[in-house]
Amino acid sequence: MTIPDSTTDVPGTASDRPHVWxxxxxxxxxxxxxxxxxxxxxxxxxxxxxxxxxxxxxxxxRRFDEKLRLLDVGCANGAFVRHVLEQQPRWDxxxxxxxxELVDAASAAVPGAHFSVADICAxxxxxxxxxxxxxALTIPSHFDTLDVWLPNLLGLLAPGGTAVLxxxxxxxxxxxxxRLRYAQEDGNGNVNGNGDGEWLPGWNVISQQTYDSFLKxxxxxxxxxxxxxxxxxxxxxxxxxxxxxxxVPTSDGQRLGNASGLTYHMACLxxxx
Ligand SMILES: C[S@@+](CC[C@H](N)C(=O)[O-])C[C@H]1O[C@@H](n2cnc3c(N)ncnc32)[C@H](O)[C@@H]1O
Numbered sequence: 216m217t218i219p220d221s222t223t224d225v226p227g228t229a230s231d232r233p234h235v236w237x238x239x240x241x242x243x244x245x246x247x248x249x250x251x252x253x254x255x256x257x258x259x260x261x262x263x264x265x266x267x268x269x270x271x272x273x274x275x276x277r278r279f280d281e282k283l284r285l286l287d288v289g290c291a292n293g294a295f296v297r298h299v300l301e302q303q304p305r306w307d308x309x310x311x312x313x314x315x316e317l318v319d320a321a322s323a324a325v326p327g328a329h330f331s332v333a334d335i336c337a338x339x340x341x342x343x344x345x346x347x348x349x350x351a352l353t354i355p356s357h358f359d360t361l362d363v364w365l366p367n368l369l370g371l372l373a374p375g376g377t378a379v380l381x382x383x384x385x386x387x388x389x390x391x392x393x394r395l396r397y398a399q400e401d402g403n404g405n406v407n408g409n410g411d412g413e414w415l416p417g418w419n420v421i422s423q424q425t426y427d428s429f430l431k432x433x434x435x436x437x438x439x440x441x442x443x444x445x446x447x448x449x450x451x452x453x454x455x456x457x458x459x460x461x462x463v464p465t466s467d468g469q470r471l472g473n474a475s476g477l478t479y480h481m482a483c484l485x486x487x488x
Contacts, residue, residue, distance in 0.1 A: 241414050244336040244358060251317070254316060261294040265442065269350055269483060270302060272483055273299075282306060283303070285306055286346040286349045288371075290312050290330065291317050292324065296309070296328045300325070311332070313332065346373060347375075349379075351378070351381070352381045355380050355382040377487055377488075378488075379483055383421075384426075384439060384482035388422050391421075393475075395473075420477075440484075442482060444470055444480075457474035458474070
């Protein structure tokens with residue numbers, strides 16, 4: 216099926232016609248300006264309840280006093296890196312993010328860790344060293360295929376290393392790729408001061424089956440851990456930001472969702488090389 220190009224035969228500028236399809240999808244791999252909102256959050260006081268389950272999986276059955284090298288991909292303001300250092304002061308902890316502003320803020324706020332600008336889709340930008348643990352929290356849903364980022368992430372692991380991914384995952388064998396945007400009030404996409412009307416990636420829900428197919432032959436073992444969303448610290452009511460996740464009752468219990476109507480399970484995927 217081809218999507219009709221509604222911009223070719225409708226008169227007027229795009230901002231006159233906020234109800235029509237105005238753009239091709241924005242590439243999924245790049246930075247999103249909305250992630251600059253992490254600059255407004257102090258990593259020293261930002262604790263997300265998923266940090267602890269991720270860290271437990273990251274530590275695995277290793278000895279408590281073992282000194283591990285951990286890299287957090289898509290570290291934003293460094294809140295998870297800070298949490299790891301607090302819980303595991305002996306670990307050597309690093310973070311990478313594609314947005315230089317966030318890397319600068321994380322470096323200033325979280326001394327004792329190493330931060331650098333890097334794009335998980337661009338191998339030449341990535342650190343040359345290898346890590347015992349690589350984490351990627353709420354960033355897997357940014358990409359349209361596993362091929363553009365997951366091989367690079369696994370390539371950052373030392374032999375015997377562990378990756379822990381956290382984000383939307385579909386237990387049913389269906390993959391969802393989507394873009395969301397703030398609906399436009401004034402033709403410029405300025406709703407509550409958010410966004411510029413661009414179609415944003417970030418809410419893809421890839422199936423467990425697609426991960427299984429991808430990981431066969433590339434990893435020694437892996438396991439999905441679906442987390443009870445009510446315990447993850449997301450609001451149960453509607454937050455002011457329509458794209459923010461909140462807990463939504465569904466016929467099979469509770470999932471996360473947002474004002475788009477999309478709902479999704481959240482899971483940790485633990486991968487061992
Ligand atoms: C939704 S935020 C999640 C932040 C943090 N991991 C957390 O759980 O709170 C996604 C982060 O991934 C970063 N990011 C997006 N695409 C990236 C890429 N290709 N390479 C590295 N970082 C990326 C964004 O800049 C943003 O800081």
